[in-house]
Amino acid sequence: MVIYKYLFYKFYLLGKFISNGGASALGNAFGLTILFLGLNIISVSAGINLFLKKIAVSDILLYIVLSSMIVFVYYKSMYRDKFFIYNDLFSNQSKNKKLLGTLIVIAYCVLTIVLFVYLSQLQRTRLL
Numbered sequence: 651m652v653i654y655k656y657l658f659y660k661f662y663l664l665g666k667f668i669s670n671g672g673a674s675a676l677g678n679a680f681g682l683t684i685l686f687l688g689l690n691i692i693s694v695s696a697g698i699n700l701f702l703k704k705i706a707v708s709d710i711l712l713y714i715v716l717s718s719m720i721v722f723v724y725y726k727s728m729y730r731d732k733f734f735i736y737n738d739l740f741s742n743q744s745k746n747k748k749l750l751g752t753l754i755v756i757a758y759c760v761l762t763i764v765l766f767v768y769l770s771q772l773q774r775t776r777l778l
């Protein structure tokens with residue numbers, strides 16, 4: 651759970667850097683968190699469908715999981731301004747920990763996109 655909180659915190663800082671902060675930064679953090687967690691769920695689903703032929707993840711189940719994830723992200727991060735708890739939790743890190751955390755989040759985002767593209771391409775070639 652701490653990983654999710656840290657991811658949301660770093661996306662908030664990115665949104666704050668891009669915009670003037672406030673609601674737009676929270677919206678950016680919310681959207682980016684949903685995007686990357688959703689890509690992870692879709693990648694896992696595609697991997698299960700590709701490599702475990704007997705177990706197929708239906709589209710309806712995938713939509714239910716993605717919808718539940720949106721509600722989860724909203725409830726755990728934005729409902730009743732819970733983000734301020736994350737801000738207090740991570741704002742007093744040393745410079746080295748902040749840099750390491752930023753590099754880990756960047757690596758996570760790049761690997762998520764690469765895995766999603768790779769599995770999508772693999773799934774497309776197997777369907778042909």
